[in-house]
Amino acid sequence: MHRHEGHDACQAGVGDMLARAESVCRERGLQFTPLRREVMEAVAEAGKAQGAYDIAETLSAPGKRVAPVSVYRALDFLMQQGLVHRIASRNAFIPCAHGHAPGEGVVFLICRSCGGVDEASSEELEDGLDRTLKRAGFTPAHSILEVEGDCGACRGRQEAG
Amino acid sequence: MHRHEGHDACQAGVGDMLARAESVCRERGLQFTPLRREVMEAVAEAGKAQGAYDIAETLSAPGKRVAPVSVYRALDFLMQQGLVHRIASRNAFIPCAHGHAPGEGVVFLICRSCGGVDEASSEELEDGLDRTLKRAGFTPAHSILEVEGDCGACRGRQEAG
DNA sequence: GGCGGGTTTGTTACAGTGTATCACCGCAGC
DNA sequence: GCTGCGGTGATACACTGTAACAAACCCGCC
Numbered sequence: 001m002h003r004h005e006g007h008d009a010c011q012a013g014v015g016d017m018l019a020r021a022e023s024v025c026r027e028r029g030l031q032f033t034p035l036r037r038e039v040m041e042a043v044a045e046a047g048k049a050q051g052a053y054d055i056a057e058t059l060s061a062p063g064k065r066v067a068p069v070s071v072y073r074a075l076d077f078l079m080q081q082g083l084v085h086r087i088a089s090r091n092a093f094i095p096c097a098h099g100h101a102p103g104e105g106v107v108f109l110i111c112r113s114c115g116g117v118d119e120a121s122s123e124e125l126e127d128g129l130d131r132t133l134k135r136a137g138f139t140p141a142h143s144i145l146e147v148e149g150d151c152g153a154c155r156g157r158q159e160a161g
Numbered sequence: 162m163h164r165h166e167g168h169d170a171c172q173a174g175v176g177d178m179l180a181r182a183e184s185v186c187r188e189r190g191l192q193f194t195p196l197r198r199e200v201m202e203a204v205a206e207a208g209k210a211q212g213a214y215d216i217a218e219t220l221s222a223p224g225k226r227v228a229p230v231s232v233y234r235a236l237d238f239l240m241q242q243g244l245v246h247r248i249a250s251r252n253a254f255i256p257c258a259h260g261h262a263p264g265e266g267v268v269f270l271i272c273r274s275c276g277g278v279d280e281a282s283s284e285e286l287e288d289g290l291d292r293t294l295k296r297a298g299f300t301p302a303h304s305i306l307e308v309e310g311d312c313g314a315c316r317g318r319q320e321a322g
Numbered sequence: 323g324g325c326g327g328g329t330t331t332g333t334t335a336c337a338g339t340g341t342a343t344c345a346c347c348g349c350a351g352c
Numbered sequence: 353g354c355t356g357c358g359g360t361g362a363t364a365c366a367c368t369g370t371a372a373c374a375a376a377c378c379c380g381c382c
Contacts, residue, residue: 067360323382333373334372340368342365347360
């Protein structure tokens with residue numbers, strides 16, 4: 001079972017994500033500054049993975065420039081708190097749709113037609129990976145699992161249209 | 162069962178890799194040019210993943226400069242033929258230790274102390290991934306599975322030393 | 323041998339991604 | 353007030369990758 005219903009559902013939850021970010025920071029005694037909130041919001045609102053430079057542009061306005069370096073710092077912070085993820089194959093960032101421990105086996109499903117990114121996780125997959133690593137004598141610290149393909153919604157649209 | 166014994170075993174096979182590359186190209190009617198051979202050799206000889214610029218530097222000598230763009234082209238070719246792999250999380254390249262179909266579920270095991278990269282594959286892992294994707298209604302086209310951690314050799318060395 | 327067409331390589335320039343460094347600001351605590 | 357500290361702004365830079373065009377090469381063909 002994947003844990004949510006698609007990108008529309010995700011977008012509906014922007015407020016939830018911000019609320020969660022805020023409470024996570026409060027719990028940990030960390031600052032959820034305006035900049036961090038804006039970056040979190042930009043990542044959460046976009047329907048697809050955003051590059052750091054995209055975010056910088058989104059947040060910039062005539063007279064108020066947000067430099068990419070500031071975005072990177074905010075993203076680093078948000079990633080450390082597990083609030084956003086980095087998609088290595090795209091050099092882009094997405095909001096974390098639900099809490100999970102860092103290093104836990106989550107797969108990112110990247111749709112090549114709509115650009116949306118879903119998260120999926122399963123015991124089965126994690127067990128398979130663990131056993132494979134154990135057999136190889138390898139101690140994992142951090143995993144990157146990304147699959148590019150077509151999400152159900154887009155495939156349906158193609159078949160219909 | 163992982164399919165080979167570690168980085169020393171890999172390095173011993175540089176000649177084999179070149180021979181395989183050559184025969185693959187001959188079979189497919191493609192050119193295994195001197196540049197492509199040199200790039201393949203550089204990737205195969207290095208004990209760890211090499212960046213394109215590293216390779217360019219390795220191949221350059223006083224009076225004979227190899228530009229990164231040439232290396233990228235050779236790498237693109239070698240990747241298309243399945244002779245080298247790209248490690249997305251490192252922006253770096255490794256030789257393919259053994260033949261496998263493109264898109265097949267191979268995991269890259271990246272050691273954070275020695276920098277070596279192993280390949281591992283298992284039915285179990287692939288099945289788990291397939292089922293997880295199917296449940297999510299996602300049709301995969303291409304997967305990236307990379308795990309960072311400590312390889313057996315390095316862990317042994319740490320415990321001993 | 324010369325010609326034409328495809329592929330490979332060289333070269334330059336540039337776009338995109340990410341980091342280092344330093345200065346400044348705001349704020350808590352003394 | 354002073355100091356220390358985390359966050360931000362700003363500039364510069366390093367690293368990664370691609371576009372575009374020209375030159376060299378190869379190979380079949382006339």
